[in-house]
Amino acid sequence: xxxxxxxxxxxxxxxxxxxxxxxxYSSSVPPxxxxxxxxxxxxxxxxxxxxxxxTLVKGINGFEAEFKKSETSFHLTxxxxxxxxAAEYFCAVRNTGGFKTIFGAGTRLFVKA
Amino acid sequence: xxxxxQSPTHLIKTRGQQVTLRCSPISGHKSxxxxxxxxxxxxxFIFQYYEKEERGRGNFPDRFSARQFPNYSxxxxxxxxxxxxxxxxxxxxxxxTGTAQETQxxxxxxxxxxx
Numbered sequence: 001x002x003x004x005x006x007x008x009x010x011x012x013x014x015x016x017x018x019x020x021x022x023x024x025y026s027s028s029v030p031p032x033x034x035x036x037x038x039x040x041x042x043x044x045x046x047x048x049x050x051x052x053x054x055t056l057v058k059g060i061n062g063f064e065a066e067f068k069k070s071e072t073s074f075h076l077t078x079x080x081x082x083x084x085x086a087a088e089y090f091c092a093v094r095n096t097g098g099f100k101t102i103f104g105a106g107t108r109l110f111v112k113a
Numbered sequence: 114x115x116x117x118x119q120s121p122t123h124l125i126k127t128r129g130q131q132v133t134l135r136c137s138p139i140s141g142h143k144s145x146x147x148x149x150x151x152x153x154x155x156x157x158f159i160f161q162y163y164e165k166e167e168r169g170r171g172n173f174p175d176r177f178s179a180r181q182f183p184n185y186s187x188x189x190x191x192x193x194x195x196x197x198x199x200x201x202x203x204x205x206x207x208x209x210t211g212t213a214q215e216t217q218x219x220x221x222x223x224x225x226x227x228x
């Protein structure tokens with residue numbers, strides 16, 4: 001069965017600093033991986049997805065993630081944090097049958113001025 | 114184009130009552146999924162419907178039920194509400210249900226508070 005683990009429930013960075021949010025997955029088959037962002041009192045917005053076309057995936061708002069099979073990781077990065085990046089971020093994997101998305105517990109990103 | 118819409122936005126119920134939540138998918142999307150997000154946790158899958166048929170079900174009791182209408186909108190019903198049902202209920206739509214790489218688009222959610 002697929003699963004994802006997000007390391008760190010809270011991450012705090014200064015404005016302009018590198019953002020690194022960690023995600024490790026468990027899957028017996030090639031996974032389809034996603035990163036979503038959730039702003040307060042809102043639904044989920046897709047940042048990017050990995051579908052095996054390329055290991056480095058670029059998403060919206062300057063975010064990107066690299067799929068590393070050897071490390072079973074799909075970490076999310078952004079070179080320079082902006083105050084507007086403060087939100088909850090969820091890593092997710094689609095199950096083999098494709099009918100459900102399995103989410104991690106989330107990482108809340110704080111950006112300090 | 115309008116995104117996924119959900120109604121109501123907020124709801125307060127008491128224990129034992131029943132609630133119905135509604136979702137309209139993106140135009141042209143035929144699949145609707147429901148998720149429950151308890152405060153401080155990631156969303157948990159409840160149901161997926163495609164072409165008015167249940168295609169998947171998560172680990173939720175029979176108090177939870179859903180249906181999809183010919184226009185692809187959907188309702189989630191929860192009977193005999195418990196305090197633990199308090200959560201944000203998210204609806205997601207996608208074109209089909211055929212591939213694992215297909216993107217799901219989420220609505221803003223309905224926040225349910227059970228007192």
